[in-house]
Amino acid sequence: MTESNELPEAPPVAREVFTGEAMERALAFAHLLAGPGVVRGLLGPREVSRIWDRHLLNCAVVAEAVPRDATIVDIGSGAGLPGLVLAIVRPDVTVTLLEPLLRRTVFLSECVETLKLGNAEVLRGRAEEIAGQRVFDVATARAVAPLDRLLTWSLPLLREGGELLAMKGERAAEELAAAGPQLKAAGVREVELVTVGRGKVDPPATVVRVVAGWSPEAGTRRRRKR
Template identity: 40%
Template sequence: MSDPAPNPLRAPLEAGLAELGLAPSLADPLLAYLALLQRWNATYNLTAIRDPQQMVVLHLLDSLAMAPHVAGLTSLADLGTGPGLPGIPLAIAHPGLQVTLVESNGKKARFLREAVRQLGLGNARVAESRAETLDEPGRHAAITARALATLPDIVAVGGHLLAPGGRLLAMKGVRPDEEIAALPAGWRVEAVHPLRVPGLAAERHLVVVARGD
């Protein structure tokens, strides 16, 4: 028997991983996740992005652009994770990071549980819940949200999940100065990091929000 054809997504993914300074060995589990997402998406419509090449850039590499900023963290809650973004790619990249995938939509939560099982992600768990009703006060070193809401809304629904000294790591497109100005009392922006996503021309920023004056 001839060898199976190489996955056409491998080369662009490995090039993107190299550009982000991440190990090429991450490609196998990331491609396995993407294949599972594509299969489920055909039936359950988990993401509007259907082109596999776009999925590599807009799902995998976009999520992993923030990987350096979660290095060293013990736990992360990904609020409104949808099909597991950025939580599952981050859990793959950082095996020592405990990731809680918070998603209230039943079909997406079912997919997440299957993905965690099939990928053998012992450092990821699914919480089928809205962020504001998740009863895990002070449990997480950080929370993140990729496309959930504005910064004030994220701290309103998820701030209770943060441990003392915890941080919100919010993924945004253009620098969200109006959202930053609207943060409620008791919250402050600690840093705004421009992110470079391989294969993407659009702006990306990671906004780090902490409790404080």
């Protein structure tokens, strides 16, 4: 039995998650993912039938954990998941879609323009390249790297008290335990597993939330800059 590659209709819950103009943008983004996104290799053909439940809705519910009016950097944005979805569902936030590969940044730029998202920008580069140049309230990431590596990339981009929201699946607790030494060395303030999307996605999405503090290394860099 093979899976259908046709884009399914949006489920009823989508209109609860994407309200007003956000729903029209979500529909348009779904078609962009299913069309140019697949043609250019940003999304696998078999994922088209799961665009709503596995991708758009799964990313949109992360907005429950995002503070109001936050500046967000979506690390390794790829096809815009979750960063572009967050820009759609939360017009109060501003999102920087950080992606090193040209073909992906071209796709992301086309999406931002087509969807008329004034609260999103595309930046080509790697997290370590913009550390010290840009500071954000929130860093998001989905299927980019193990948590220990993700901490190295994301924490230098966050203000003191800023948050990393890493979308993780069944291995979230395992990755969190493995990242213990990095978390301690980074001097983070708080770490927790957050469940979002109850009653909207099945299963609910699991997010590792890390609140940044000043590590000894970061404090040293700060003093040197003064």
